[in-house]
Amino acid sequence: QLQLQESGPGLVKSSETLSLTCSVSGGSISTNNFYWGWVRQPPGKGLEWIGIIYYSGRTYYSPSLKSRVTISLDTSHNQFSLRLTSVTAGDTGVYYCARVDAGGTPNYFAMDVWGLGTTVTVSS
Amino acid sequence: QSVLTQPPSVSGAPGQRVTISCTGSSSNFGAGYGVHWYQKLPGTAPKLLICGDTSRPSGVPDRFSGSKSGTSASLAITGLQAEDEAEYYCQSYDNSLSGSVFGTGTKVNVL
Numbered sequence: 001q002l003q004l005q006e007s008g009p010g011l012v013k014s015s016e017t018l019s020l021t022c023s024v025s026g027g028s029i030s031t032n033n034f035y036w037g038w039v040r041q042p043p044g045k046g047l048e049w050i051g052i053i054y055y056s057g058r059t060y061y062s063p064s065l066k067s068r069v070t071i072s073l074d075t076s077h078n079q080f081s082l083r084l085t086s087v088t089a090g091d092t093g094v095y096y097c098a099r100v101d102a103g104g105t106p107n108y109f110a111m112d113v114w115g116l117g118t119t120v121t122v123s124s
Numbered sequence: 125q126s127v128l129t130q131p132p133s134v135s136g137a138p139g140q141r142v143t144i145s146c147t148g149s150s151s152n153f154g155a156g157y158g159v160h161w162y163q164k165l166p167g168t169a170p171k172l173l174i175c176g177d178t179s180r181p182s183g184v185p186d187r188f189s190g191s192k193s194g195t196s197a198s199l200a201i202t203g204l205q206a207e208d209e210a211e212y213y214c215q216s217y218d219n220s221l222s223g224s225v226f227g228t229g230t231k232v233n234v235l
Contacts, residue, residue, distance in 0.1 A: 039170070039226075046126070046229040047162070047170065047213050060223045096169055103158070103176060107217035109224045110160040112181060114169035 002026040004097050004115035012091075014124045018084040021074075022097030022115060029078055030055045035100035036080045037111065038071060042093040052100050052109065053080060060109075087122045094119050127152060127218050128227035135233040136204045144230045146197040146214035152225070157217040159197040161190055164211040164229075173212075174199060201232070209234045 008020035022036070029036055037052035051061035053071045061069050070083040084091060095118050098111040129147045136142040146159060153159060161174040172181050174190035177197065187208075189200045197216075201208055214227035 041164075046211075047164065047226040049215070049224045049226055051223065062223050062225075063221050101175070105156075105158060105176070107157055107219075107224070108176065109215075109217055110158075110172060110175040111162075111170070111215075112172045112175070114171075117169055 002113050006097050006115045006118040010119055011121050012087055014088055014122055015086055018087050020082045020095055022080050024078050030075045033102050037098050037100045038082045039096045040093045089122050092122045126228050127225055128214055130227040130230045133231040135235055137235045138204055140204050141202045144199045144212050146227045148195045151220040152216045152218040154195040155219055159192050160215045161199045162213045204234055206234050
C-alpha cells in the first residue's frame with residue numbers, strides 16, 4: 001500500500017528557506033502515469049495547490065509561488081522535496097504531499113494518495 | 125481568490141440531498157479539463173471523492189456523485205449523514221495559470 005510522509009522543520013524564520021521532504025513507501029516515484037505534488041492550507045483558509053513534478057523532471061508550479069518554489073526528485077531515496085525561498089508569515093500552514101494521477105486526459109492531475117501533513121510556522 | 129468559485133456553505137438535514145457548485149470559466153472547465161472533488165475533515169488530509177468529473181475511487185460511497193456541464197461542475201451528496209459534515213473542494217487545471225487550482229471550498233453543515 002502506497003504511503004507518503006512529510007518531514008522537515010516545523011519552524012522557519014522569516015526571509016529564510018522552507019525545505020520539506022516527502023518519503024514514499026510501497027511504490028516507486030520513478031513511474032509513469034503519476035506525478036508527485038505539494039498542497040498547503042494556511043490557518044483558517046482553503047487548500048492551495050503549490051506544484052507537481054513528473055519522474056522525467058517536468059514540473060508545473062502555481063504562478064503565485066513560481067518565483068520562490070522548487071520541487072525536485074531524489075529517486076535514489078524514493079523521495080521528493082519542496083523548497084520555498086524568502087518565506088513570510090503568509091507561508092505558515094499545513095503542507096501536504098500527494099501522489100498525482102496523470103490520468104488519460106491532458107493535465108488530469110487528480111491527487112489520490114496523501115501524506116498526513118506537516119505544520120510549518122514562519123516566525124519573525 | 126481562486127478561479128474556481130464555490131458557495132461558502134450549504135446545509136441539509138440527515139437523509140436529505142445537497143449539492144455543491146463549482147463555477148469555472150473557459151480556461152478550465154470550458155476548455156475541457158476535468159474536475160476532481162475532495163473531502164477535507166479538520167486535522168486530516170484531503171480525500172479524493174470524485175475524479176474526472178464523475179468517477180468515484182474505490183471505497184467512496186455511491187452517495188457521492190459528480191457532474192459537469194459547460195463552465196460549471198457540481199458535487200451531490202444524497203442521504204446526507206452526520207459524518208459528511210466537512211469542507212469540500214473542487215480542483216481542475218487552468219490553462220491561463222498553466223497549473224492546477226482548488227476551488228474556494230464549501231462547508232457542509234448537517235443540521
